[in-house]
Amino acid sequence: MNIKNVLDYSGKTVLVCGASDGIGYGVASMYKALGATVHITGTRTADAYDNDFTGMEFHSLNLQSADDISAFAKKFDHLDALVNCIGTVLWGKKEFEREGFEFIININLTGAMQLCTEFFPLLEASGGSMVNLDSVVSIRPAPANPAYSASKAGLVQLTKSLAMKWGRKGVRINTVAPGMVPTKLTTNQSGPEAEKEWIKQIPLSRVGKPEDIGGAVVFLTSPLAAYITGQQIVVDGGMTL
Template sequence: MSLVNALDFSGKNVLVCGASDGIGYGVAKALLEAGADVSITGTRTAEDYDNDFSGMTFYSLNIQDADSIEALAQNFQTLDVLVNCIGSVLWGKAEFEREGFEKILTINLTGAMQLCTEFFPLLEASKGNIVNLDSVVSIRPAPANPAYTASKAGLVQLTKALAQKWGRKGVRVNTLAPGMVPTKLTANQSSPEQEAEFAKTCPAGRFGTPEDIAGGVLFLASPLAAYVTGHHLVVDGGLSL
């Protein structure tokens, strides 16, 4: 393997779930620029979003519906990399109610598990890999979001369990924890005033960007990480320190 060309994804089939916007969209664009054949998912149709999906194949996915995940997998004959960027949160006190708590775990954890298992046969055939995106809350819990915190912490351990289970079959499984990145999910936390306050405590002195996260994903998905599995890569500008 040439380390110089390790980030060339030409000829690789990649699926980025949860890539209609935000971090997932940034990851998908980076993989597309690296030469990959990129498919993405969103909860609605491609026409319902303002982003440019040129060069990507778009699929609508209801991550809460097991049949929808199974149907998505039927569209693929080969797959080299699965990136799970799906995540949802409820504000107010909704995550303290059973219905809200179960909804977030279904989306963020149960859905991630089914994505991994549905696509495992194709990844085993290609000796491919999975990159799950958890969150810095898996290290520093968010007291107002118990379901989001629990689901993302659970995703870290799920990733490690799958890495142990599938390693000898040639499939690597890693997870990446983004820090604070302004997206629709964090819109109530990312005003210019909030960023100024954040910069005082974060060693990097700024919010992260989707491109910051994409760099970590490309590393984990590439041959540069050929001997890396079950790893939890934290990309948070030092926030969790």
């Protein structure tokens, strides 16, 4: 291992699913800065977002459709790292209803599972790795979001199961659990006053940034983490201590 170049992703192809905004976009931007060929997905077309996707290959992907995910995977003939930043929530007690609960599980858990299985053959061929983004709600559940909490807790166990299954085939898979990072997903929990309350719970005395999460993800798909699989890395400034 050349320690000086260990985070050089030149010549590597990385797919970051759910990278149109927020944490996913921050992760994808970090890979681009490190020289990777970066593919990203969003639920809409690229022009529907405010972010600059220059230097990234944008794909629209419907995570509710198994056929769409399967067809999307067939577009690739090589992949070195898969990062699943997918996840959504419902508010107004909708996650307590069967329809809302199933909607969240279908995207956050079932969608992640299919992405992992569809891209596994390419990662086996390249000796690559996967990272799933779960959440600190897998540790300390959100009372207003039972489906989101369940989906992210399930994602941790799913990742461990896949790590056991695929480790002997040379594919590593881990999870990263972000703490409070202000994004569109957390709009109703962020803002100056809300952040002051969050900071009271965080030993490092600040909310997170997308690059804080990106650092952990990039580490896990690098040679520095070559002996790490099936693990959950919590990146929350100490909030869950």
